[in-house]
Amino acid sequence: MAKPIRYVMVIESDKCVGCAACVFACKQENGVPEGFTRDWIEQEVRGVFPQLTMENRSQRCQHCDHPPCVYNCPTGASHIGKGGVTLVDRDWCTGCKACIAACPYDARYLHPEGFVDKCTFCNHRVEVGLEPACVTVCPTNCLHFGDVNDPNSKVRHMVRTRKWRTQKGELGTKPQLYWVESQ
Amino acid sequence: MNELTSTRNNPLIDPNLSIWGADVALYLFLGGLVAGIMVLTGMYFFLRGIKDDTPAFIRNAMLASPILLSLGMFFLFLDLENKWNLFWFYLSFQVTSPMSWGAWILIVIYPVSIAMIVLANRDRWWVNWFPRLAERVAPYWKGIALANVVTGALLGLYTGILLSSFTARPFWNNGVLAPVFLISGISTGAAFMILFHDGSDIREKEELGLMKLGLILSEVVALLLFFSSLLTSAGNQQSSVFLVMGGPYTGVFWVLVIGVGLLLPLLLQSLEILHRIESRFMMPAMVLAGGLALRAIVVHAGQVSQSVAALQEVLP
Numbered sequence: 001m002a003k004p005i006r007y008v009m010v011i012e013s014d015k016c017v018g019c020a021a022c023v024f025a026c027k028q029e030n031g032v033p034e035g036f037t038r039d040w041i042e043q044e045v046r047g048v049f050p051q052l053t054m055e056n057r058s059q060r061c062q063h064c065d066h067p068p069c070v071y072n073c074p075t076g077a078s079h080i081g082k083g084g085v086t087l088v089d090r091d092w093c094t095g096c097k098a099c100i101a102a103c104p105y106d107a108r109y110l111h112p113e114g115f116v117d118k119c120t121f122c123n124h125r126v127e128v129g130l131e132p133a134c135v136t137v138c139p140t141n142c143l144h145f146g147d148v149n150d151p152n153s154k155v156r157h158m159v160r161t162r163k164w165r166t167q168k169g170e171l172g173t174k175p176q177l178y179w180v181e182s183q
Numbered sequence: 184m185n186e187l188t189s190t191r192n193n194p195l196i197d198p199n200l201s202i203w204g205a206d207v208a209l210y211l212f213l214g215g216l217v218a219g220i221m222v223l224t225g226m227y228f229f230l231r232g233i234k235d236d237t238p239a240f241i242r243n244a245m246l247a248s249p250i251l252l253s254l255g256m257f258f259l260f261l262d263l264e265n266k267w268n269l270f271w272f273y274l275s276f277q278v279t280s281p282m283s284w285g286a287w288i289l290i291v292i293y294p295v296s297i298a299m300i301v302l303a304n305r306d307r308w309w310v311n312w313f314p315r316l317a318e319r320v321a322p323y324w325k326g327i328a329l330a331n332v333v334t335g336a337l338l339g340l341y342t343g344i345l346l347s348s349f350t351a352r353p354f355w356n357n358g359v360l361a362p363v364f365l366i367s368g369i370s371t372g373a374a375f376m377i378l379f380h381d382g383s384d385i386r387e388k389e390e391l392g393l394m395k396l397g398l399i400l401s402e403v404v405a406l407l408l409f410f411s412s413l414l415t416s417a418g419n420q421q422s423s424v425f426l427v428m429g430g431p432y433t434g435v436f437w438v439l440v441i442g443v444g445l446l447l448p449l450l451l452q453s454l455e456i457l458h459r460i461e462s463r464f465m466m467p468a469m470v471l472a473g474g475l476a477l478r479a480i481v482v483h484a485g486q487v488s489q490s491v492a493a494l495q496e497v498l499p
Contacts, residue, residue, distance in 0.1 A: 020190060023190065035192075035193075035194065036193055036194070037190070037191055037192070037193060040189055040190045040191035041189070041190045042187060042188070042189045042190075042191075043187070043188045043189075044185060044186070044187045045185070045186040045187075046184070046185050046186075047184065048184055059189075059191070068348075068349070068350060068351065070279075071279040071280065071348075072279070072280050072281075072282065072348060072349070073277060073280055074272055074275075074277055074280045074282035074283035074285075074286060075268075075271040075272060075274075075275050075277065075283070076271075076275050076277055077271070091268070092268065092271050093265055093268060094263050094264075094265050094266075094268040094269060094271055094272065095263050095264025095265035095266075095268070096262070096263055096264075096282060097195075097202040097203065097262075097264070098280070098282050098345075100195070100196065100200070100202050101200065101202060101203070101349050101351065101352060101486070102348075102349050102350075102351055103351055104350060104351035104489070106191070106193075106196050106197075106200065106351075106489075108196075109193035109194070109195070109196055110194070110195055110202070110264060114264040114265035115264070115265055170417070171350045171351065172350065173350075
């Protein structure tokens with residue numbers, strides 16, 4: 001029997017130039033209020049001048065397999081949706097903020113209208129066969145989205161053939177953003 | 184050397200998490216206080232039975248528990264961002280969410296604590312307003328007393344379990360936090376009840392003093408275990424201790440929690456037991472202040488503790 005759909009994102013951070021097109025695309029697509037963000041760019045510089053290395057990372061919710069935000073939600077508003085994606089049902093959210101405290105990636109924020117909001121992997125686009133907005137606009141093609149359980153998917157191939165790392169896996173969250181080096 | 188810059192700047196999240204403030208700290212304090220009153224009075228009546236010579240200070244102090252709990256729940260209500268959705272707490276039960284357990288525990292507390300109040304005050308006019316109420320409840324006194332101990336302990340423990348379940352926040356992520364909160368809650372509950380004692384009965388006063396001394400000492404032990412547990416855990420938990428040992432909360436923690444909340448009451452109580460001094464309100468007031476300070480510091484320090492670990496990772 002085929003495994004259920006499991007959406008993941010594979011990110012080639014060494015191809016990322018930190019242009020933040022993904023951030024703007026997300027804001028536009030999802031109507032994220034001004035001053036808030038669902039995805040963001042982290043830039044890490046290591047070393048001492050002139051021996052420096054730099055990594056740009058397009059960060060967002062990790063859509064964990066063991067999401068602490070969902071486990072800590074007292075009403076079930078935070079839930080795991082189709083494809084393993086972590087979602088918030090706005091009508092059930094009391095704004096208690098337990099999920100914000102629970103998220104090790106600080107990927108959630110309090111929407112000015114009183115509910116907690118976060119990256120949805122653009123589930124409204126994915127449902128109609130499109131890719132998330134951030135993935136479609138990335139000019140260097142460093143973001144890859146798909147079903148890791150689909151034997152023919154690009155992300156499955158990348159996760160199977162390349163070295164990857166995840167972030168804060170030691171916290172037991174089983175994060176589903178895979179960071180790989182480009183070939 | 185590492186330098187990390189981020190474009191994320193979400194209010195209440197960056198640069199440090201600051202989602203929970205004074206209202207949550209006040210709720211934790213009042214919840215612990217009520218838990219303490221319930222555990223102590225429940226144990227008292229369970230062991231001793233409901234007798235007519237119950238000291239007046241116990242009967243008076245326990246009246247406060249549903250009132251203080253309601254006040255605490257009001258502070259909690261203030262913290263909710265989407266207040267109209269409050270009812271969802273009571274249309275669901277989430278087994279993995281300590282906050283969901285807490286919502287239901289709070290509802291159970293009311294009938295349990297009010298039944299105990301009715302039994303202990305059955306000769307008072309406002310109980311006799313309701314015909315035969317005390318008589319109907321009386322046969323179940325043992326169960327009610329036990330239920331007060333159990334639900335009180337659950338109330339005192341769950342807040343600590345709630346905070347300690349957040350793996351994301353190293354300072355909270357420690358199983359000893361729940362017993363620390365429970366013992367501190369029982370300690371503040373005892374202090375609150377002693378405020379109602381008029382000091383006329385010397386024997387009673389000495390018994391109370393010994394109990395208080397025991398509670399303060401157990402809180403010292405619980406805090407020692409809390410810190411030794413953090414200091415022997417993963418790296419991010421070790422570095423989170425910096426917050427109260429050298430970091431921004433050091434002064435307020437050592438002065439208010441350790442000094443005013445534990446050491447001074449310990450000294451005053453010891454002197455009082457040795458009949459060197461007479462202190463009626465000072466010692467309980469200090470314990471209450473220390474309990475409130477402990478909640479406030481734990482709530483604040485826990486929220487910034489992830490950044491401490493990140494900061495120390497980045498530093499050479």
